Amino acid sequence: MGSTIGKAMDENMKKQQEFMLKTQRIQQERMLQMNNLMRERMMAAQVARARDMFHFFAVFYGFACVGGIAGFMKKRNPGVIAPLLPLTFVFMYQGDMAYGDKLVRIREEADRIMDKEPHLLELPHGLPTFSSIEAARLKQIDENRVNQGHDIFL
Known part of the structure; x- marks a missing residue:
């Protein structure tokens, strides 16, 4: 009699353990999915922010170009258009970040670092x-x- 009760309890315990493992797995899958959705939303917000900043910078760059060229034509001084050189690089960087494939290149570089240089990612004290x-x-x-x-x- 005791062995049949013990067997039933063992079977019940095994079923409970399987159920717990299944629910833990589902919970973990949901957490991973939620984290991924939050990451995607944050990335979308970053891209939107970069595009917004690019639009403001494009207007600034346009005014700087017009003012610099007008000043150059008036005074024939190349120093007036000298600030356009670094502004051009910043403008191109912002454009690449907002509408180019800069994020793809960043992700590829991050993949390369994770694959080839994992020692850079280690936490102090492990x-x-x-x-x-x-x-x-x-x-x-x-x-x-x-x-x-x-x-x-x-």
């Missing part, structure tokens, strides 16, 4: 472990207790 996190948590609790004790005597 990845935190449960024990190091727990030790820091306990230390914080102890410091809070000590600080509370000092407040009494003030």
